[in-house]
Amino acid sequence: MTDLTQTSSSPGSAPFHIPVWSDANWIVRIALLVGLVLIFVALAAPLIAPFDPNAQSLISRLRPPVGFERYKDGFLFGTDELGRDILSRCIYGLRLTFALALAGSVIGLLIGGTLGLLAGIAGGVVEDFVMAMVDTQIAIPFTLIALLILAVMGSSLDVMVLVLGVYGWEQYARIVRAEVKKLTQMPFVEAAQAAGATPLRIAFHHILPNVVSPIVVQFTLNFSNIVILESTLSFLGLGVQPPTATLGSMVGIGRDYLPTAPWIVLAPAAVILLLTFAVQILGDWLRDKADVRLRSR
Amino acid sequence: MLIYVLRALVKMAVTLLVIVTLVFFATRLSGNPVDFVLGDGISREDRELLIAYYGLDATIGSQYWRYLVSVFSGEFGLSFLERRPVSQIVFERAWPSLKLLLSAISFTLIVSVPLGILAAIYRTSIIGSVVMVIAFLGYAVPAFIIGILLVLIFGYTLNWLPVIGDGSALHFIMPTLAISGMLVAAITRFTRNAMLDVLSQDYMRTARAKGLPEWVVILKHGLRNASITLLSVIGLQIAGLAASGSVVVEAIFAWPGIGDLLVRSAILRDYPVLQFAVLSVAIVVIVINAAVDIAYAYADPRIRLAKG
Secondary structure, eight states: OHHHHHHSSSSSSSOOOOOOGGGHHHHHHHHHHHHHHHHHHHTHHHHOOOOOOOOOOGGTTOOOOTTSSOOTTTTTTTTOOOOOHHHHHHHHHHHHHHHHHHHHHHHHHHHHHHHHHHHHHHHHHHHHHHHHHHHHHSOOHOOOOOHHHHHHHSSSSHHHHHHHTTTTHHHHHHHHHHHHHHTTSSHHHHHHHHHOOOOOHHIIIHHHHHHHHHHHHHHHHHHHHHHHHHHHHHHHTTOOOOTTOOOHHHHHHHHGGGOOOOOOHHHHHHHHHHHHHHHHHHHHHHHHHHOOHHHHH | HHHHHHHHHHHHHHHHHHHHHHHHHHTTTTHHHHHHHOOOSOOOHHHHHHHHHHHSSSSSSHHHHHHHHHHHTTOOOOOOOOOOOOOHHHHHHHHHHHHHHHHHHHHHHHHHHHHHHHHTTTTSHHHHHHHHHHHHHTTSSSSHHHHHHHIIIIISSOSSSSSSSSTTTHHHHHHHHHHHHHHHHHHHHHHHHHHHHHTTSHHHHHHHHHTOOHIIIOOOOOOHHHHHHHHHHHHHHHHHHHHHHHHHHHHHTSSHHHHHOOOOOOHHHOHHHHHHHHHHHHHHHHHHHHHHHHHHHHHHHHHSSSSO
């Protein structure tokens, strides 16, 4: 409680309090551990993946995971319809999903944050225009926009980053604008103005550091939605194209082998769930931490 | 009230214009659709003829104008692949989609409203926590994973339910569950929050003091007052959530609806169909949102009786 009251009275210092292990309950601790493990696996993919994710081997097609009959040594999670190692593909798929979701989140944050900052500081016509765009974006289901962009520009890694980058900008714009409008009323901003600070200096030096905390929360909550969106599009065959594996496309392609080789689908599906659960739990926890109203309850 | 309604209508019109424009520029900026669809096996004269036929040789401005005129007069052209009017193709698929959506929304309300009320009443006990954890995690499960797991369990392993199409009542079960997953999670949370706001009001204590049975207090005094907020939130959220959920779920179960059509025309790049399907879904969602907005204003005396 004290940390937040302190930050509002001392602008400029890092306002986002990084919660420590001891604050967390056991669910959050598990989520944190799972998240760290997933990040490590994604980063270290080339070192820990037992096989090349795209290496095919027709004599070891559709082998089940360890513990089942016909299990083939080394292929812990089994193999897919082309004899590729599912564990390795999951690891590389996780890496790509992570990279795409991260790129998408950062781009969305930059677009939305900039527009929100602009709207909040400039006011007037600029603000009306930005907020009209935000309202419009909220009113149109994003899946439609994603399908349209992917159909028109083709499915490639670049286009996927673009689609994911557009996703969620309106949330950042809304939050940043609201925070900025609130902050510009604060005494320390008035003081800076009175001291002759330029609008740019006020924006970047006095306001931006104070918007970090709500943005971090939104970023985390948004991240799990982006993972879901990316997996869904890849699942439908509209995302990154084969043979490159993402978790969603593994489920999408493995679907054809569901009756005979369900492990092709189950392994990546489980990884997706681990990832979205962990991110969701952490995001919610951060929101509770950062929200003063909730904490005083 | 009048001003409020007018503002909602203007907002709706602006949104519609933006989506119409977006669809136009998205499909035109990607190059010449004739080249893409017909490929190489076409003579130069035929190509010129088709470009002139579709009006693709005009300036972008006049193309846009003609497009706007055709949109507002209900002319949407022929499918590249099926050679039929796109409006016909989309309308054929509207009814199956609608049936599935109605089924999913009814199921969602039947499950999530009681769960939300339970979670609000027993918010400090284990029941409340369990409901909220389920609702919370449910929000992080992609619809296609629910769909695939259902198919694996009830379709292939147990062999209880049909996997493809919309032939019988049994066909509705799995797609309904798959679409509802995220909706149930969202609406359980909304219901709980709306009920929590109401439960602490003074009139609830008064109702109990009068000696009314607890269920009457909760349902008649609690739920009824929470329902206005609840309905507006549901109205605003459900159209968008359901639209995106049904796209992937219809594709999984080969449901002959608009969602399946959207995915197929996007993969095959049948632009006229994609364009019209995107527009129709967007228009429906936007109109529903505006209607809910106005209905909410009407239900709320503070806005209804305000000046103007």
